[in-house]
Amino acid sequence: MSEHLDVDACRRQFPGLARLVAGRPAAFLDGPGGSQVPQSVIDAVSDCLAHRNANDGGAFATSREAGGVVQAARGAVAELLGAADPGEVVFGLNMTTLTFALSRALARTWRPGDEVVVTRLDHDANVTPWVLAAADAGATVRYLDVDPSDCTLRLDSLAALLNDRTRLVAVGLASNAVGTVNPVRAVAAAARRVGALVFVDAVHAVPHRPVDVVELGADFLACSPYKFFGPHLGVVWGRRDLLDRLPVYKVRPAPDSGPGRWMTGTPSFEGIAGTHAAVDYLSSLGGGGDRRAALASAYAAIRAHEDALSAQFLRGLARLPAWRVWGVADPDRVADRVSTFGLTHRTKPAAEVAAAFAARGLFVWSGNFYAAGLIETLGLAPAGMLRIGFLHYNTSEEVARTLDALADIGD
Template sequence: MPIDVTALRAHFPSLDNGLAFFDGPGGTQTPRPVADAIAATLTGPLSNRGTVSPSELNAERSVTEFRDAYADLLRTPANSIVHGRSATQLTYDFARLLARGWNAGDEIVVSRLDHDSNVRPWVQVAERAGVTVRWMEIERETAELDLDSFERALTPRTRLVAVTGASNVLGTKPPLRRIADRAHEVGALVYVDGVHYAAHELVDVPALGADLFVCSPYKFLGPHCGVLTGAPELLETLRPDKLLPSSDAVPERFEFGTLPYETLAGATAAVEFLAAMDPGPATSRRERLAASFRSLHEHERTLRTRLEEGLRDLGDAVTLHSNAQDRTPTLLMTLEGRDAREAQIHLAARDVLATAGQFYAYEPFTAMKLEGPALRVGLAPYNTTAEVDRFLEGLAAFL
């Protein structure tokens, strides 16, 4: 069944002012149940985790429920779910940890398709460790990863392959399982940036072949934080610096200081909200998530088709760079002879929010030879056909 968008939108106070939000790839709007969960946890009672008082038990419950929710969302064990301030922070932390085992002469592979948070941390630790960095390139015409370049980059000395699940600007979804299988053949670990991917696909980390996978709940209706998961046996081998009295158990050993219990509660509520978008007759949370994501795909397909057809009608004035065969409903475009920032300002005056910039996608912009800002339009569950039409009308008026 398609998502009941009218009913879904009623949960988002920020939609009441008439704004049409196409900036979901940078962060989605927040439904009221997520905010309510945050407020209820903060006002508790709440204290540090423990097993005696109601306030201690509330804190403990927020952590347990968070790990259980993201175990269901990502299909990994609950004891592999690590909270972090952001995906960038988690990637830096794990890059430093993994690099401890690298030696001069080792190699890593990174991708021109990736957000800089899955490039620079690896490049920087590799430079310090004397490790060679090799690259997967982009095919400019298709916005696909050049898998031949991946084969050339992969060697018996490769220790890690870092690749995105989906580009935050081009929408391209590379064949992760194929990449992971080849990486594993030479004994390399695979680190997947799933920040954009998890907003549009129900994640199955084992099926993707990822050894480590990171995502950000605020990209799919939750609060600002990061979540990392990996095989528990791999996490057991990684030993970060930590305070002596703090837990050495996985995943607690990777989480420093008191956890933000209210943020964990909000992130859990976001998973519950996703599972309730169109749960059908399913019983388990994972089954409800699967049903909701199937309906979300149908909704996104309808809107993306309408959007792309409308952009084609604008002719050569718009160049669409999101051309991969398998991609999310995120479109990057440049405007012939026009500044994308001016288009953003023009659209904002019409209460349509589509942002212009580079979006921390330094490597994709360089590889695609995109100079200056580009306009990005990303679809989220709460977008409507009427909003797509408003965007197209506003862009046509600007041009």
């Protein structure tokens, strides 16, 4: 498979997608909350539990193999993220927990009067850890605003938020609520000019877009394998010099350098094995060449398919005036978004619609999806939005079915 995505062939690899609801196929439009997993990931998790089940660091076979699982997965994830050094990849319970650990460590290097910048668009896991860390250090938090008309970041106001006291800029690559793709390279370049570190939340981007930590200009980047066809786990990539030197909270005798400093307690070896398999699955969607090349063509194929689904969905929504799309709504601007849509109905609360959809086998979310700052900024709290997400395994028929269901909600 290359450039063109064989969606049927992809779907056959995901046992979960075969589910029926009241005799009809379920439509998994809940990808932004977590994707389904291919059989290869299930097999990798089960193989690890069946045959490599030990803690690492011992001399015996299963322990050595458990250590090998982690090493190999670091290599695969480093390639996924464009990192040269597998020793820059940290696995943990989830992105939120890893970000709290990092924020606590960074806060120990901040002083009263220092500043951090967060956005009003991000998932709260890329906001509150920094707000609390800033409070601990006596640092000031500055907020990059969002333009409510299309839910893009107000890049023009960034320069005014940055100065020589800025220690960190935390920004998301793609919004998990409304799908906006943010100009992270420009944000990172501006942060770098004042000597600030850059933390990128790529959790919502990785299922949709290629990531390159070097090209982005990131110092740290987080993602979550359970959003990109892997098991429930979190990943942080960090520049090696920072991972080695930041004063992380750790127990004795955890390593003094490398990613092991950040991996408190016993990791989920089976989750890490499944994460490796998830990267292999993504690469398998691309053409030949080394893994980076395969990933590049895989993402090109994923993107072409998802962009077509997005354009179809937005064109259909334009004929449903009772629904409002928050975020980029112009079908000619699908390059500025991923295929995740936040919608509100003129009168019907999102939770009511989500329940009606569930009965029809359409799996969607309602609420704020932890993008609390955005939902407040848009004046949509507490009901929030209906969120419909398309991943590469979703089909044009599912988009049409979703549009029919939205139309059936009426005016």
